[in-house]
Amino acid sequence: MPDFEFSHLEKAPVVELAAGIRMRPLWEHPNGTKAMVVEFDAGACFADVDVHSEGPELVYVLDGVFCDGTARHPAGTFIYGPKDSSHIPQSDVGCTVFIVYP
Numbered sequence: 001m002p003d004f005e006f007s008h009l010e011k012a013p014v015v016e017l018a019a020g021i022r023m024r025p026l027w028e029h030p031n032g033t034k035a036m037v038v039e040f041d042a043g044a045c046f047a048d049v050d051v052h053s054e055g056p057e058l059v060y061v062l063d064g065v066f067c068d069g070t071a072r073h074p075a076g077t078f079i080y081g082p083k084d085s086s087h088i089p090q091s092d093v094g095c096t097v098f099i100v101y102p
Contacts, residue, residue: 005027007026007027009024009026012024012026013025017038017046018044018045018047019044020040020041020043020044021038021040021041021044021046021089022038022039023037023038023039024036024037024038024039032054033100033101033102034099034100034101035098035099035100036098036099037062037096037097037099038097038099039095039096040066040091040096040097041091041094042094043091043092044090044091045088045090045091046088046089046090048088049069049086049087049088050086050089051085051086052081052082052084052085053083053084054101055083055101055102056081056082056083056101056102057079057080057099057101058078058079058080058099058100058101058102059078059079059081059097059099060077060078060097060098060099061073061076061077061078061095061096062075062095062096062098063075063095063096064091064093064094064095064096065091065092065093065094065095066079066089066091066095066097067090067091068087068088068089069087069089069090070087072092075095
């Protein structure tokens with residue numbers, strides 16, 4: 001399977017994005033497309049508005065409840081944020097999300 005690339009969450013480095021918010025990069029293509037898992041502790045919130053000026057964002061909530069600043073999204077929710085959309089990522093109870101930036 002020479003065209004496939006693999007990564008494992010357990011082996012991904014942990015990058016602290018903000019207090020209580022950790023990113024684990026899983027894959028990045030030379031064109032800038034990225035896949036990652038982001039973990040939010042209960043009560044964690046981005047300090048600033050997250051603007052997607054480079055392109056859309058695809059989010060799948062793996063566990064817990066993700067909040068975009070206006071609505072709560074429980075595990076099993078898929079979220080598509082188009083180019084130039086914005087939100088304030090946070091979680092009142094904690095969550096884990098899988099994100100792709102195409």
